[in-house]
Amino acid sequence: GQNIDQPTEMTATEGAIVQINCTYQTSGFNGLFWYQQHAGEAPTFLSYNVLDGLEEKGRFSSFLSRSKGYSYLLLKELQMKDSASYLCAGLDSNYQLIWGAGTKLIIKP
């Protein structure tokens, strides 16, 4: 079956760095997405990885290892506004997104 696993909740301190991990099992693989979702709002796109390695975009970076079925989202210089859920989603061979349940990130001052 297809499955996306990520931690349910994480806590970090303002100004620090946090890494949110995601492991995936999909039928075929056409890339890995990360979305951010603030409480009560819609998900918004953060990153897309299809090749191994690290993609950096400002304070956010995303890493992919296809051989390990593993990705992480790295958030640097955490701000209170980064408190949100972070959704990992794999694109399968039918180009459909398989979504994880999301990681709720709590930022403490």
Added chain:
Amino acid sequence: NAGVTQTPKFRVLKTGQSMTLLCAQDMNHEYMYWYRQDPGMGLRLIHYSVGEGTTAKGEVPDGYNVSRLKKQNFLLGLESAAPSQTSVYFCASGAGLAANEQFFGPGTRLTVL
């Protein structure tokens, strides 16, 4: 540009009632999707469309129907609502299949009593 809009934002139904959720996008996207989001679970695809006049089943299509008569609109219908359909429904649109991000509407919070 409004992006993706959904109506209504909230709705309470009684078991057996019917309703239609409307999604509209102004980005000229070919692909449109309906998802439901339940606590502790990932987004689940209900139905999707790859262009005007086309629809296809997703992961959890039972109890729902859809129509895409115009490129910019994607309607989700519940013919006979059940408490199990209590959820937050998100519509999304995208330009293509692969690397293209999906743009989400603000969601419809539906409660079925």
